[in-house]
Amino acid sequence: MIKPITTATPIKLNQRMANSLEKFSEQGGEKIANYINAAGKFAIAPLMILYNPFTKEPKENKKWAAVKQPVEAVVTIAAQIMSLNLLYKGIDKLAEKGKLNFKLVQDAEKSGKIPEAILKANSGDKVKALKTLQKTCLDIFKDRTGTILTIALYVPILAVSNRIFPVIADLLTKDNDDE
């Protein structure tokens, strides 16, 4: 198959990374933290338990501990993202109704003093900067409440994954020895 000839300059790797960074950052700190945590738990943690050179634990014990990690990662991230989406929607609704008024934004509206980082990002446009400030405050509020929700969710999530993982561990390790 002949490849079509393109004249467009290929996007540099760092520009691609820059674009991905901007897209990923739209997710918000709490979700990003959860994604990174789940990725590590799913892909790296089992390998580290299985191939840790320092342990002399029986292989079957290590397999059991290793299987727990990806099962927990999948259950956790699914529950976290679903519930965070619900929480964020609720917060957005409250904000639309005007029930979330941050003192920082109100003060900025009154005094015209907007944090420099926000003003700079909006090229000095105060109207745009105030909107960005409101959105930034809302995003930070979402992140903090999201953390509280994530902590609260650990109890039911662990109960679910603790029920699922021994079944999967049994299937994978084919543990036939006496218990």
Place this chain on the structure above:
Amino acid sequence: MSKITPITQSKLFNNHLKRVINDDAFAARTIVVCSVLKDVFAYSVRYKTTMENKKIPEKRRPFVAAMDLASGVVTSVAQIAVGFSIASPKVQNKLWNKIFGNAQFKNIGVAKKSFATILALIGSGLITERVLVPLMATPLAAFVEKKFFKHDATAPATSAKTYSNYPFHKPTVFKKMFKSKTNA
């Protein structure tokens, strides 16, 4: 006046907002601390539920639980140390210039803040928690299991007394919460 107003109007929370907006390193450190808080809570709950989970064979339970306990302690300290170091402005500036020196951004301020947060989380939550900590925690778990989980040789293998003296185990609210679920 909604129930959330005391929070959104509080001096403490608004000072926090101001600092997160103006200081990228502080924003990244806050996310690292939140992540560590989740781990502290998660590991304590996990330890308890593992020891009370009768679906895990009793002879496997102490090692799985000891892994949770040892990982929890080591991971919290190590994550904060690594996350805070990566979030420092010196490290951030060096890495940013190296990776994104000539890249174009729609909003460079937001990108820089996200970069600091993501990098601090990768350093603390991926490399430290998932690679460095297990290397330290696995031998530590074996040590904890030997030192604190005294196996009662006279008790039958399936007896609840077998591992009755493991640390921090008291009939708490967790036990009550999970009793019906884990025994089901």
